[in-house]
Amino acid sequence: MPTAAVNYSVFTSLRSLFRALRRERRIFRDPTRNVHLTTPVRVPRPIPxxxxxxxxxxxxxxxxxxxxxxxxxxxxxxxxxxxxxxxxxxxxxxxxxxxxxxxxxxxxxxxxxxxxxxxxxxxxxxxxxxxxxxxxxxxxxxxxxxxxxxxxxxxxxxxxxxxxxxNFTQLRQDRFLDEARETADPVRLMRLFGITSYSAIHYVRTAHPERFTIDPTQA
Structure with a gap:
């Protein structure tokens, strides 16, 4: 995996951890809140x-x-x-x-x-x-x-x-689910397809229900 991808993954994991600790009042300041990483938007993979x-x-x-x-x-x-x-x-x-x-x-x-x-x-x-x-x-x-x-x-x-x-609506929904199964990343779905965060999280949760024991927007 490229270094940039590893760094991004580590950062997002730490950010979620700090937010969780803050909710539990273990810490009172999120040291990652002012750090921003950007990742390139890749072209969506075609349906097989x-x-x-x-x-x-x-x-x-x-x-x-x-x-x-x-x-x-x-x-x-x-x-x-x-x-x-x-x-x-x-x-x-x-x-x-x-x-x-x-x-x-x-x-x-x-x-x-x-x-x-x-x-x-x-x-x-x-x-x-x-x-x-x-x-x-x-x-x-x-x-x-x-x-x-x-x-x-x-x-x-x-x-x-x-x-x-x-039906074209079914075709569209299938595409969202296909991408969600591959990435499990709502932000990626938002960038690729221009959908709202609510819709993106809905499809990722549908594709990977086991990964979301809590609302990812509150993580």
Whole structure:
């Protein structure tokens, strides 16, 4: 394990210990409270290839394959997928901005696996609707050349949902649980998926109930 990871693990363990002692009035000052460590946010691991391969084959079109990867790997909601702008995508850095009204935008880092369907869809989009000025990443035959340049509706993904036979909410929850099983770290889930601390702790507790005899937010 890298030294930085070891140091971070040791620090978080000590911090929890000091907080526990303080609650028990064994000590009255937490010597770690003013110490802050930062860790790099790693790209989330894709759902194992053998699990996703079958789903991608069922998806069929390049548009649906891209939408499925964003939902299944990065837990992006269907409405958010529909509202991604072309300008939100930076292929040179692999970053994709997810806009969230009344909240800070969430930026996800696309790996090589995810960039493949991105490229395939952009090529198809360009060939099919060369003159389209629609600003959204996902377009349909109805929206591509529409004068009002609207976003597609989430009903546009209904066929995809029916083909894979999995509700998108279930797909999103499964992704959270998959990551929680691997890391048992609510902070990591918050950073990767932009979810709240409450949701992150819920999924980690669900994946590892034996590790949380007390509320981790109070540790």
């Amino acid at each position: 290839a053998d699990r996703l391969k079958g789903l991608l084959n069922l998806a069929g079109s390049a548009k649906d394959r891209l939408a499925l990867v964003l939902m299944a790997v990065y837990a992006v909601r269907p409405k958010q997928v529909a509202e991604i702008l072309l300008d939100d995508l930076d292929r040179s850095t692999g970053r994709l901005r997810i806009r969230r009204p009344n909240r800070l935008d969430h930026v996800i880092c696309l790996d090589e696996f995810a960039l493949q369907p991105v490229k395939a869809w952009l090529v198809e989009r360009h060939h099919r609707w060369l003159l389209s000025t629609n600003p959204y990443l996902i377009v349909s035959p109805l929206t591509a050349l529409h004068i009002d340049r609207p976003a597609v509706g989430i009903s546009n993904f209904s066929t995809l949902r029916d083909r894979i036979g999995i």
